[in-house]
Amino acid sequence: MTEIPSLSYRKVVNALQRAGFVVIRQKGSHIRLIKRTLDEMLKITVPAHLPVKRTTLRKIIKDARLSVKDFKKLL
Numbered sequence: 523m524t525e526i527p528s529l530s531y532r533k534v535v536n537a538l539q540r541a542g543f544v545v546i547r548q549k550g551s552h553i554r555l556i557k558r559t560l561d562e563m564l565k566i567t568v569p570a571h572l573p574v575k576r577t578t579l580r581k582i583i584k585d586a587r588l589s590v591k592d593f594k595k596l597l
Contacts (some may be wrong), residue, residue, distance in 0.1 A: 525597075526576045526583075526590060534568050534579065537596040539584060557586075 543555040
């Protein structure tokens with residue numbers, strides 16, 4: 523199993539943007555991103571925490587339809 527890195531929310535958002543996600547809004551301490559594909563619309567919420575909890579980051583990566591290995595390449 524690949525190790526989930528401990529990252530700030532800025533690095534997580536930047537990596538997701540490289541994967542094609544677009545920031546649509548920020549409400550309080552949560553940043554909302556969206557990615558439209560041919561089949562579906564992926565919606566991700568990233569908490570603006572320093573650092574983002576590893577369990578939360580694992581869920582974000584899963585919801586973004588990425589592997590941990592692919593996510594690390596986007597960093």
